[in-house]
Amino acid sequence: MKILTISVAAYNVEKTLEKTLESFNDTSVYDDLEVLIVDDGSKDNTKLIAQKYEKIAPQTFKYVKKENGGHGSTINKGISLATGKYFKVIDGDDWVDKYTLIKFIDKLKHLDSDMVLTNHVEVYPNRTNNVCLVKGLVPDKEYTWDDNFDIKKVVLHTLIVKTELLKKNNVHITENCFYVDVEYVVWATFVSQTITYLNIYLYMYRLGSSNQSVNKNNMLKNVEMQEKVSYQLVRLYTKFSKVGMKKNQDNTIFNTFKRSIGSTMRTYLLLNSKEAKNKIIAFDDNIRGISESSYRRLNDDKFIRIVRLDNYVMAPFVKILYRLWVLKYGY
Structure with missing residues (x-):
């Protein structure tokens, strides 16, 4: 073997x-x-x-x-x-x-x-x-x-x-x-x-190639795939939670899928302000439809919590900050 x-x-x-x-x-x-x-x-x-x-x-x-x-x-x-x-x-x-x-x-x-x-x-x-x-x-x-x-x-x-x-x-x-x-x-x-x-x-x-799927332009082009994976991760986390996990195992898996949700939201922020906000709201609503408990727990993430603040009123402001970040650091 x-x-x-x-x-x-x-x-x-x-x-x-x-x-x-x-x-x-x-x-x-x-x-x-x-x-x-x-x-x-x-x-x-x-x-x-x-x-x-x-x-x-x-x-x-x-x-x-x-x-x-x-x-x-x-x-x-x-x-x-x-x-x-x-x-x-x-x-x-x-x-x-x-x-x-x-x-x-x-x-x-x-x-x-x-x-x-x-x-x-x-x-x-x-x-x-x-x-x-x-x-x-x-x-x-x-x-x-x-x-x-x-x-x-x-x-x-x-x-x-x-x-x-x-x-x-x-x-x-x-x-x-x-x-x-x-x-x-x-x-x-x-x-x-x-x-x-x-x-x-x-x-x-x-890293650093323009052909990679993690390149920001490619992520924006393929954002529907990010959505698809994010929804699947919510389903898996819900399934695994019902089966039962150790606390540390649960936290590790949740933190992994939380980063994917945040990454999808950040990709939306590369769109114009109105479209970005609407896409994030629709995306978040779909997550809530799959799992209310996962939707609520995602508020543990500071970025997601800020984006959701006061019915997503902060989304345009976060978009500006994120675009400046991408211009400076490239990710």
Whole structure:
């Protein structure tokens, strides 16, 4: 049995896929690592690059061709085919630090936690930024959701989860849609009961490209997809709440979906003032229709509370401040 399955979401990534796959290409991990290169209907040379590595190490690299279905569909396909004890998703324009990966896999051999968290590095065209999102967890120590600790947030880049838990719980991510990584994170957090944090910087997250879905212009163009994911997150949170969660687990999942709701509202603020306000009101009404309790709890978020203040009277003012922020910082 492989220790780790990495599912690579690959759609028209011929310019970056070589770097991605080369970061896994080390003979010392061939026997422990499975790399599923899930080609989501690419029209470029993604297939040729993937097959090159399949020939180099067929026991490790596996090319998987499928019809275009979006990022979520590549995760679903990866889960269905994975044979490793642990499962990790990596986008085809990102990569890992190869030497950290070797150490990481060796550590995984001695772990049995449901969820493993690491740090990541944000890689911009002219700078890098080391990011640690975990507070209060002693590295290499196993915790449960009953323990007292603070995970600032869980994101796709930091997350590894037991494959059997994803399969057992029939985890299925929304297809034909951007921004579903947060949906996967919420599912992984829900199915996990034990957590170990490793103080290593494994995932190299490429940022600063105008082609990325997180670019503000693209987010505005795809805001309906943000809405779709936000509504699905409210439904999932409602479903998980009924099943029952530990307090710390509940807070982690709620904080994750809360950020998605806030992100959608901030995207609306890129529209003109009247349209932005109307879109936010309609969006908020839909959330309330799905779950009154989730709608009320979202007031815990300072940004959402301010936007809602006095029947959304502050929305135009918040819009001005947010546009100034985007102009200065770009996000």
